[in-house]
Amino acid sequence: MAEQPKVYIIILNYNNYSDTLECIESVLKLNYASKKIIVIDNDSPNQSGEFIERWLKEKNYTQITFIKSAKNLGYAGGNNIGIKQALQDQQMKYVWILNNDTIVDEHALEALVKKANESPNIGVCGSKLIYDWDRTKIQGYGGTYNKWLAAVGTITDEDQIKNMDYVIGASMLIKREVLENVGLLGEDYFLFFEELDYAQRIKCKYTLACATDSIVYHKEGASIGAKASEPKKTSYISDYYTIRNRILITKKYFPYCLFTVYCGLLLAIINRFRRGQRDRIIMIIRLMLGRG
Numbered sequence: 001m002a003e004q005p006k007v008y009i010i011i012l013n014y015n016n017y018s019d020t021l022e023c024i025e026s027v028l029k030l031n032y033a034s035k036k037i038i039v040i041d042n043d044s045p046n047q048s049g050e051f052i053e054r055w056l057k058e059k060n061y062t063q064i065t066f067i068k069s070a071k072n073l074g075y076a077g078g079n080n081i082g083i084k085q086a087l088q089d090q091q092m093k094y095v096w097i098l099n100n101d102t103i104v105d106e107h108a109l110e111a112l113v114k115k116a117n118e119s120p121n122i123g124v125c126g127s128k129l130i131y132d133w134d135r136t137k138i139q140g141y142g143g144t145y146n147k148w149l150a151a152v153g154t155i156t157d158e159d160q161i162k163n164m165d166y167v168i169g170a171s172m173l174i175k176r177e178v179l180e181n182v183g184l185l186g187e188d189y190f191l192f193f194e195e196l197d198y199a200q201r202i203k204c205k206y207t208l209a210c211a212t213d214s215i216v217y218h219k220e221g222a223s224i225g226a227k228a229s230e231p232k233k234t235s236y237i238s239d240y241y242t243i244r245n246r247i248l249i250t251k252k253y254f255p256y257c258l259f260t261v262y263c264g265l266l267l268a269i270i271n272r273f274r275r276g277q278r279d280r281i282i283m284i285i286r287l288m289l290g291r292g
């Protein structure tokens with residue numbers, strides 16, 4: 001039997017120790033032996049980092065490395081802490097970035113690695129994401145992006161995987177070679193659009209893939225109050241970074257689409273008005289004027 005490539009699994013916690021512990025427990029049940037787990041607390045103000053550290057010691061999970069960040073570095077910055085540590089191990093072949101609000105099927109990692117090994121051109125591979133709150137519903141096989149409106153979407157039809165623009169960041173397997181040649185995740189965004197940014201950076205050298213047999217159940221936005229199915233309940237911070245980063249990524253990669261993106265943001269202002277979210281209207285206008 002061929003030796004399994006060594007995988008570092010990175011789980012980032014912020015203010016949500018209960019989901020993180022459930023995620024860790026599911027990861028420990030993976031039928032994949034050649035793995036290391038790194039858990040990073042992104043300076044949670046509710047002491048959940050201390051709770052996780054104490055829990056790991058009580059359980060004697062010595063195979064798990066726990067790191068507490070001195071400040072909240074956002075999605076990319078927090079995960080980059082773990083990626084940097086993983087790169088120090090010369091035997092590491094893959095990094096698996098896994099949202100803490102996920103529960104993984106026991107075969108999820110095995111299927112990811114198998115798919116990623118199919119071609120040297122595959123740089124990043126995602127899983128089949130299923131909503132944990134309704135396991136009959138697929139969240140997505142990958143993400144799509146409309147550059148003219150800076151609008152993201154998800155692929156729920158397996159036949160459309162070929163049209164994927166980015167791997168959804170809830171489950172993202174990255175080859176070591178990609179990290180060494182392209183670099184770490186971009187830290188300009190803090191929240192959202194990091195995986196699209198990474199897809200743009202690697203697309204000249206590598207392709208994206210989805211392992212449809214890699215099943216990951218996603219609670220979706222549990223730590224930050226960002227549930228796509230309930231836009232009225234989206235937190236202010238989630239709304240802020242979504243709008244901010246739509247503008248940021250357009251300026252960075254698609255500046256010729258800025259006019260149509262701004263037209264789309266005018267519709268966003270109308271939607272916030274209908275919801276009675278006056279403070280967010282001011283926020284969007286400030287972001288459009290470059291004052292956010």
